[in-house]
Amino acid sequence: MLDTTVLDELRSSDFARLDAGGHVYLDYTGAGLYADSQLREHLELLRQNVFGNPHSLNPTSAAMTELVERSRAAVLDFFRASPDEYVAIFTSNATGALRLVGEAYPFRPGDRFLLTFDNHNSVNGIREFARARGAETTYVPSEPRDLCVDEKLLPRYLTEVGGEHHNLFAYPAQSNFSGVQHPLTWIDQAHAHGWDVLLDAAAYVPSNRLDLSRWHPDFVALSFYKMFGWPTGVGCLIARRVALAKLERPWFSGGTIVAAFVQREWYQSAPGAAQFEDGTVNFLDLPAVEIGLRLLDRIGIETIHERVELLTSRLLEALGALRHAGGAPAATIYGPRESTKRGATVAFNFLHPDGRVVDERYVDRVARRHNISLRTGCFCNPGAGEVAFTISRETLVGGEFGDGTTLDDYIRAIGLPSGGAVRASLGLASNLADISHFAAFSREFVDLATVPDDLPPRVGC
Numbered sequence: 001m002l003d004t005t006v007l008d009e010l011r012s013s014d015f016a017r018l019d020a021g022g023h024v025y026l027d028y029t030g031a032g033l034y035a036d037s038q039l040r041e042h043l044e045l046l047r048q049n050v051f052g053n054p055h056s057l058n059p060t061s062a063a064m065t066e067l068v069e070r071s072r073a074a075v076l077d078f079f080r081a082s083p084d085e086y087v088a089i090f091t092s093n094a095t096g097a098l099r100l101v102g103e104a105y106p107f108r109p110g111d112r113f114l115l116t117f118d119n120h121n122s123v124n125g126i127r128e129f130a131r132a133r134g135a136e137t138t139y140v141p142s143e144p145r146d147l148c149v150d151e152k153l154l155p156r157y158l159t160e161v162g163g164e165h166h167n168l169f170a171y172p173a174q175s176n177f178s179g180v181q182h183p184l185t186w187i188d189q190a191h192a193h194g195w196d197v198l199l200d201a202a203a204y205v206p207s208n209r210l211d212l213s214r215w216h217p218d219f220v221a222l223s224f225y226k227m228f229g230w231p232t233g234v235g236c237l238i239a240r241r242v243a244l245a246k247l248e249r250p251w252f253s254g255g256t257i258v259a260a261f262v263q264r265e266w267y268q269s270a271p272g273a274a275q276f277e278d279g280t281v282n283f284l285d286l287p288a289v290e291i292g293l294r295l296l297d298r299i300g301i302e303t304i305h306e307r308v309e310l311l312t313s314r315l316l317e318a319l320g321a322l323r324h325a326g327g328a329p330a331a332t333i334y335g336p337r338e339s340t341k342r343g344a345t346v347a348f349n350f351l352h353p354d355g356r357v358v359d360e361r362y363v364d365r366v367a368r369r370h371n372i373s374l375r376t377g378c379f380c381n382p383g384a385g386e387v388a389f390t391i392s393r394e395t396l397v398g399g400e401f402g403d404g405t406t407l408d409d410y411i412r413a414i415g416l417p418s419g420g421a422v423r424a425s426l427g428l429a430s431n432l433a434d435i436s437h438f439a440a441f442s443r444e445f446v447d448l449a450t451v452p453d454d455l456p457p458r459v460g461c
């Protein structure tokens with residue numbers, strides 16, 4: 001077992017603001033938290049230097065270019081990606097990385113876009129690019145019991161390809177809804193059938209090792225603020241060079257070309273990452289990526305993994321043990337009940353003694369009282385929600401949004417028990433005290449027969 005005391009030391013030094021403010025932060029899948037030292041190091045760097053727009057020859061530009069390229073190399077190094085095989089492209093977030101792939105993937109009629117039900121909307125949205133280019137989109141369902149994909153089912157989808165087509169398979173290494181970790185072995189399986197693989201690693205990499213010398217997805221999307229809190233506004237597409245060469249950018253812009261003419265409609269794309277980095281990169285923030293990665297390396301991602309795995313088991317135990325006086329369960333968990341096949345994100349609902357779901361808006365209200373930051377809703381992952389709440393395709397058709405329909409009207413129309421689930425997620429600064437506070441908060445729902453009728457209207461899922 002790894003020694004995780006370094007994380008307790010960090011909690012009382014670099015994350016002291018959590019306890020000083022009485023915060024119980026349980027939304028690491030929403031955003032990671034930064035350590036004080038990251039800010040100090042970054043600001044010190046900015047204070048002591050003069051940095052210009054990178055990629056020119058003047059001294060301030062050259063200094064900046066060097067740091068941008070150092071951060072790029074640090075990303076590849078952190079993920080053990082060989083620079084001969086992979087390129088790191090800076091984007092504004094994971095969504096930006098996913099869009100780069102979606103808009104440039106050479107979908108043609110007869111091609112396939114295959115993806116799991118369990119996906120963030122930023123992956124679901126790629127189906128619009130596929131549709132516009134005549135490719136067919138197919139979803140692989142999850143099992144209602146634990147929101148995993150039936151291992152026997154996937155090969156059936158993967159074999160449904162033929163000939164010389166371009167086919168893209170997209171899935172999350174970890175679900176941002178349920179915390180389910182979908183197997184990385186799918187990457188090789190998909191490759192064996194000729195698929196390109198897009199791995200959404202945004203929710204996985206903050207507390208799991210993604211080793212790109214062991215696994216070779218074609219495209220990996222992530223956001224750095226989810227890994228170490230600071231900076232926001234910077235994500236990355238880590239792409240295999242061979243896969244990148246297949247992409248067809250729909251346009252060119254400043255920064256992405258070597259040269260372009262006006263009197264002749266000609267341009268020459270820049271090589272490597274530059275072709276995909278539109279305009280000026282977020283250069284002053286990029287050195288903070290190297291600083292954040294160094295912090296994770298100092299702690300050890302395996303140490304973080306061990307800590308959150310243990311805490312996740314405790315959180316699951318607390319929810320599993322929650323009973324009303326009559327013995328009925330006071331919570332239901334969506335996803336694996338044990339700490340295997342899952343990460344540190346737990347989706348659940350509290351239940352009334354008669355089995356009805358406790359309105360998630362009331363859960364939000366009670367959480368606020370406890371100064372607990374957690375999430376409620378569908379977390380931009382409608383597919384996982386549809387399986388968790390056993391909503392069928394037919395039900396959804398019956399409840400189409402119309403003019404003037406509010407989200408509350410829609411939820412009533414399709415007969416949903418609530419506006420979504422509750423999500424608690426853990427990260428590098430989480431500790432046992434957070435779990436104890438969470439358990440105390442959970443007990444407020446024991447024997448709760450009704451909720452107040454002054455809950456605010458829902459504005460989004």
Ligand SMILES: Cc1ncc(COP(=O)(O)O)c(C=O)c1O
Pocket residue numbers: 029030093094095096120122172174175176200201202203223235
């Ligand atoms: C699995 C997953 N994919 C993609 C995203 C989108 O990330 P961003 O909003 O940083 O682009 C998120 C954000 O929560 C996520 O959890």
